[in-house]
Amino acid sequence: MSSTLFSALVLLLLLLLHQPPLSSAANLNSKTSLFRSQPIFEPTSLSTAADASPTTFFEVTKPIPLPKTKPFSKLILQHDFAYTYGKPPVLANYSPPPNFQSQKFSKIVLEWTATCKGRQFDRIFGVWLGGVEILRSCTAEPRATGIIWTVKKDITRYYSLLQSNQTLAVYLGNLVDSTYTGVYHVNVTFHFYPVEETYVESDKGFGFGADLILPISRNEKLNDGLWFEIENSTDVKSKEFEIPRNVYRAVLEVYVSFHENDEFWYGNFPNEYISANNLTGFQGNGPFREVVVKLDDLVIGAVWPFTVIYTGGVNPLLWRPITGIGSFDLPTYDIEVTPFLGMILDGKTHKFAFGVTNALNVWYIDANLHLWLDKKSEKTQGKLLKYNASPLSLYLKSNFTGFDGKFITNVSRSIFSSGYVKSSHGVIKTNSSQEFKYSNVMVLGNEGNLQDFDQVIHFNGSIEMEMPSSSVKSTKSLKKFGIHLYSDYVNKGNGTYDSVANVTLSLDEKLKETSEVGTSTSKIKNLQNGQGNMLVKGNLVVSGLGSTQQEYHYSGDKSCYFRNVSSSNYTILHDKESNTCTYNAQGAFSNRMPFLGYKLRGEKKGLM
Numbered sequence: 001m002s003s004t005l006f007s008a009l010v011l012l013l014l015l016l017l018h019q020p021p022l023s024s025a026a027n028l029n030s031k032t033s034l035f036r037s038q039p040i041f042e043p044t045s046l047s048t049a050a051d052a053s054p055t056t057f058f059e060v061t062k063p064i065p066l067p068k069t070k071p072f073s074k075l076i077l078q079h080d081f082a083y084t085y086g087k088p089p090v091l092a093n094y095s096p097p098p099n100f101q102s103q104k105f106s107k108i109v110l111e112w113t114a115t116c117k118g119r120q121f122d123r124i125f126g127v128w129l130g131g132v133e134i135l136r137s138c139t140a141e142p143r144a145t146g147i148i149w150t151v152k153k154d155i156t157r158y159y160s161l162l163q164s165n166q167t168l169a170v171y172l173g174n175l176v177d178s179t180y181t182g183v184y185h186v187n188v189t190f191h192f193y194p195v196e197e198t199y200v201e202s203d204k205g206f207g208f209g210a211d212l213i214l215p216i217s218r219n220e221k222l223n224d225g226l227w228f229e230i231e232n233s234t235d236v237k238s239k240e241f242e243i244p245r246n247v248y249r250a251v252l253e254v255y256v257s258f259h260e261n262d263e264f265w266y267g268n269f270p271n272e273y274i275s276a277n278n279l280t281g282f283q284g285n286g287p288f289r290e291v292v293v294k295l296d297d298l299v300i301g302a303v304w305p306f307t308v309i310y311t312g313g314v315n316p317l318l319w320r321p322i323t324g325i326g327s328f329d330l331p332t333y334d335i336e337v338t339p340f341l342g343m344i345l346d347g348k349t350h351k352f353a354f355g356v357t358n359a360l361n362v363w364y365i366d367a368n369l370h371l372w373l374d375k376k377s378e379k380t381q382g383k384l385l386k387y388n389a390s391p392l393s394l395y396l397k398s399n400f401t402g403f404d405g406k407f408i409t410n411v412s413r414s415i416f417s418s419g420y421v422k423s424s425h426g427v428i429k430t431n432s433s434q435e436f437k438y439s440n441v442m443v444l445g446n447e448g449n450l451q452d453f454d455q456v457i458h459f460n461g462s463i464e465m466e467m468p469s470s471s472v473k474s475t476k477s478l479k480k481f482g483i484h485l486y487s488d489y490v491n492k493g494n495g496t497y498d499s500v501a502n503v504t505l506s507l508d509e510k511l512k513e514t515s516e517v518g519t520s521t522s523k524i525k526n527l528q529n530g531q532g533n534m535l536v537k538g539n540l541v542v543s544g545l546g547s548t549q550q551e552y553h554y555s556g557d558k559s560c561y562f563r564n565v566s567s568s569n570y571t572i573l574h575d576k577e578s579n580t581c582t583y584n585a586q587g588a589f590s591n592r593m594p595f596l597g598y599k600l601r602g603e604k605k606g607l608m
């Protein structure tokens with residue numbers, strides 16, 4: 001064993017002994033990862049400095065398109081999250097605006113605003129309304145001089161849920177002691193935007209927001225989040241449910257986040273490398289993960305998640321003040337359940353189950369079942385016509401000798417279903433398909449201290465509905481999730497190490513929706529580059545520098561958004577924002593007709 005590696009292992013052991021309290025990443029008893037979330041050490045004397053003003057942290061994303069009406073705004077919850085770890089979620093009563101029945105709202109927005117001062121880990125948190133998760137997010141790590149950040153999320157999709165009194169629950173497990181001093185002061189506000197006067201009722205009862213949303217989450221009295229915890233590759237968590245007998249469409253919205261030993265699953269080492277080198281403290285099971293969703297033991301869909309890096313991950317200096325893609329509003333994944341409705345329209349109890357291929361402890365997963373009800377009949381009927389789930393096709397190759405080498409992991413799979421539902425809308429046949437491709441090329445060098453990997457996930461999703469008029473309504477989405485991470489690590493002795501990490505995150509999405517009234521397309525291209533170095537002593541980052549550059553392009557039928565921003569050492573260097581559409585060759589869209597189903601809800605991400 002090389003002396004550098006040996007000392008690295010000794011250091012890892014030392015870190016294990018001094019493991020910090022549970023963060024979005026770290027666990028008291030678990031082995032550690034070199035990228036794990038870290039808080040930053042800043043002298044607390046800074047907080048009394050004369051120019052101590054809070055830093056505003058933010059995630060780059062397009063603004064939510066809003067009607068020009070004046071919103072009705074309501075503070076739903078105000079709470080200071082101090083020692084909340086292992087305690088029940090914080091609850092608040094939600095009641096709809098007084099005129100909810102008579103007034104129509106075209107947009108409903110959740111606003112999370114929080115401040116924090118001191119030193120603290122990045123904490124994962126969830127917000128549930130009536131057990132339905134409406135936001136999964138991660139806190140920003142504070143500074144001695146204080147920080148503030150705001151997350152806005154379009155929650156119009158949960159319209160039917162927002163019509164009645166509900167309990168809002170927030171779980172944010174925080175620990176406060178003499179080292180980790182940050183208390184999160186949080187406000188959750190809902191903004192209801194009435195429809196504009198020119199609004200024309202175009203609701204034909206098909207395809208708009210769901211009539212009923214069932215939580216597929218834990219409902220016990222918990223000292224934890226309402227999410228299920230998947231602890232290993234064989235762990236399966238499930239929930240029983242029943243649906244009304246007049247459902248004509250169903251979509252399962254899945255929330256996913258990964259922590260502790262799997263926080264950086266995409267950088268995990270192949271097991272044979274770990275055992276060949278007798279490594280301890282390195283995370284295994286290779287870099288591929290898949291969330292599998294089953295309905296009554298049949299695989300109905302999968303999620304190959306985006307590689308969200310939380311605000312303390314890899315090098316926390318990278319995410320100050322521009323946070324990682326998806327970290328303040330984690331992506332969710334929709335699975336079309338309509339082809340399978342025939343299996344569950346019998347008024348009986350059925351079961352959704354979640355598992356994660358190759359999982360290490362721990363994945364937080366739950367889901368919401370969006371249901372559309374046939375108001376003109378008491379019973380609908382359905383039948384699954386065709387179903388095909390290919391097994392994972394796996395290609396693995398490695399050529400390591402000793403600590404150095406290369407690993408290639410390529411995986412693909414597809415899931416197809418076709419079924420019909422007979423309702424007062426007629427007989428509608430729905431086809432749904434998911435196609436996934438994954439590739440991860442990992443190189444280890446410098447006697448195991450250097451890691452360089454490139455991972456890409458391609459996803460094609462398609463939903464086609466053959467309407468009784470024999471026209472076809474379809475939604476096609478193409479997604480590409482990329483991460484490239486280069487990291488090198490030098491042990492400086494005395495429980496101190498130097499780390500260099502360059503990271504690229506990319507999230508591209510194309511959406512195309514077609515119906516009788518036309519075609520609507522939109523495109524997002526989101527690219528983030530970061531370069532960081534840091535000196536870590538014990539559990540704290542004592543010095544270092546992080547620089548981040550981000551380019552965000554959105555173009556839709558009705559609007560565009562562009563932002564180009566960069567930062568270094570907490571300071572914004574360059575920030576350019578624009579909402580004019582400058583159509584280039586790739587961005588040119590032939591048909592600008594608004595999609596019928598989206599008039600009411602505006603720029604919703606679509607049926608998928």
Ligand SMILES: *[C@@H]1O[C@H](CO)[C@@H](O)[C@H](O)[C@H]1NC(C)=O
Nearest residue numbers: 075078113114115185186187
């Ligand atoms: C929360 O709202 C209260 C009341 O409006 C306000 O005083 C406080 O500053 C807000 N806190 C945050 C973090 O926005």
Ligand SMILES: *[C@@H]1O[C@H](CO)[C@@H](O)[C@H](O)[C@H]1NC(C)=O
Nearest residue numbers: 093094095096163164165166
């Ligand atoms: C909903 O909550 C409000 C405010 O707490 C209360 O006045 C009202 O009676 C409740 N409505 C129902 C149907 O329970």
Ligand SMILES: *[C@@H]1O[C@H](CO)[C@@H](O)[C@H](O)[C@H]1NC(C)=O
Nearest residue numbers: 229230231232233234235236
């Ligand atoms: C996986 O996790 C489950 C749930 O904690 C546990 O019951 C089971 O023993 C674990 N399996 C393995 C192989 O560790």
Ligand SMILES: *[C@@H]1O[C@H](CO)[C@@H](O)[C@H](O)[C@H]1NC(C)=O
Nearest residue numbers: 001009010275277278279280
């Ligand atoms: C593997 O490492 C452990 C501790 O690091 C040590 O006790 C053990 O002897 C090693 N095994 C081999 C085969 O080198």
Ligand SMILES: *[C@@H]1O[C@H](CO)[C@@H](O)[C@H](O)[C@H]1NC(C)=O
Nearest residue numbers: 398399400401402404405406
């Ligand atoms: C593994 O293969 C790559 C080329 O694919 C080569 O560059 C590298 O040197 C090889 N590593 C070892 C340890 O053989």
Ligand SMILES: *[C@@H]1O[C@H](CO)[C@@H](O)[C@H](O)[C@H]1NC(C)=O
Nearest residue numbers: 386418430431464465466472
């Ligand atoms: C749905 O799938 C079936 C079976 O593969 C196929 O025959 C049909 O053409 C598909 N419908 C649409 C609208 O693509």
Ligand SMILES: *[C@@H]1O[C@H](CO)[C@@H](O)[C@H](O)[C@H]1NC(C)=O
Nearest residue numbers: 435436437438458459460478
């Ligand atoms: C997605 O569809 C495109 C064609 O539109 C094809 O080139 C690509 O290979 C597909 N990707 C997957 C993952 O199936």
Ligand SMILES: *[C@@H]1O[C@H](CO)[C@@H](O)[C@H](O)[C@H]1NC(C)=O
Nearest residue numbers: 395408409410437438439456
């Ligand atoms: C693995 O996937 C990548 C990206 O799709 C591709 O370039 C490469 O040729 C694949 N390798 C093998 C051996 O299939």
Ligand SMILES: *[C@@H]1O[C@H](CO)[C@@H](O)[C@H](O)[C@H]1NC(C)=O
Nearest residue numbers: 491492493494495496497537
């Ligand atoms: C390690 O710590 C000891 C005691 O604090 C100190 O004497 C020594 O100089 C340190 N070594 C390095 C390389 O910093």
Ligand SMILES: *[C@@H]1O[C@H](CO)[C@@H](O)[C@H](O)[C@H]1NC(C)=O
Nearest residue numbers: 486487500501502530531532
């Ligand atoms: C990482 O980023 C730094 C700063 O831009 C650069 O000097 C270095 O070459 C990069 N390293 C790699 C391996 O890309």
Ligand SMILES: *[C@@H]1O[C@H](CO)[C@@H](O)[C@H](O)[C@H]1NC(C)=O
Nearest residue numbers: 549550551564565566574576
């Ligand atoms: C974004 O800003 C950087 C730095 O000013 C610049 O080099 C780059 O060309 C800009 N990108 C676009 C698409 O404008």
Ligand SMILES: *[C@@H]1O[C@H](CO)[C@@H](O)[C@H](O)[C@H]1NC(C)=O
Nearest residue numbers: 543544545546568569570571
């Ligand atoms: C970062 O900025 C601080 C002042 O805000 C300065 O003291 C420090 O030297 C800078 N660090 C680097 C690496 O430039």
